[in-house]
Amino acid sequence: MKSWYLLYCKRGEQQRAKMHLENQSIECYYPEVEIEKMVRGKRKRVSEALFPSYIFIGLDTSIGPSFTTIRSTRGVMDFVRFGGQPHQVSESLITQLKECELGEQDCSQLPQPGQSIQIKSGQFSGFEAIYQEPDGEKRSILLITMINQQVTIKVDNTDVEWK
Structure with a gap:
């Protein structure tokens, strides 16, 4: 049965870790949000990580790769642990994050110029x-x-x- 875990990645290497994990047939979820940012004095829409340096992975421990194999993947530092064991993340949290990520593109937080x-x-x-x-x-x-x-x-x- 598939369970979700949270991985801590090396700084700036979340995309690399995600790519290598997916090559091992591991389901990855890396939530991103699109925000407006001032870049060199101009407003620009950019995509940023909702949780920088973290990736959620869906893993069936009975058939998937071992925890050691995942920890040895390029870009990955370690599992988020409580009491020495990798902590399982609830499926409902992942579902809620995915729903929020989809719904967020429709609403703008700032008013329009001239409003x-x-x-x-x-x-x-x-x-x-x-x-x-x-x-x-x-x-x-x-x-x-x-x-x-x-x-x-x-x-x-x-x-x-x-x-």
Whole structure:
């Protein structure tokens, strides 16, 4: 019967480990998410690991390769262990992760440029603003009207509310 385990991989070698594990007919799950990131001042969609340096593997211990063979695979450091034994991950967790990964591509976390938003806390609390663009991962650039002039401000994403 197949069980899921979690492997710790060498830094930056998850793809190599996944390839070599799949060559041994081991089912691998390496969850990735697509995010918007600022790269050299431009917004870019990139794919990043949900759990950097970790890979889930589905393994039938009665017919599959041994734990030692898996640990010796290029890119793999070791199993995640509790009490000296490789820890089994529940099938429901893998199913939930796969469902979340599929559903996440439809929703965007940030508002669209030009969208009207409300500042709910911070020094500009109560102001209505126009969303311009993200400023890194945790802040946004907004336009607010002060003394009949539009002023550009930078605000933490936790301080604004959009729908």
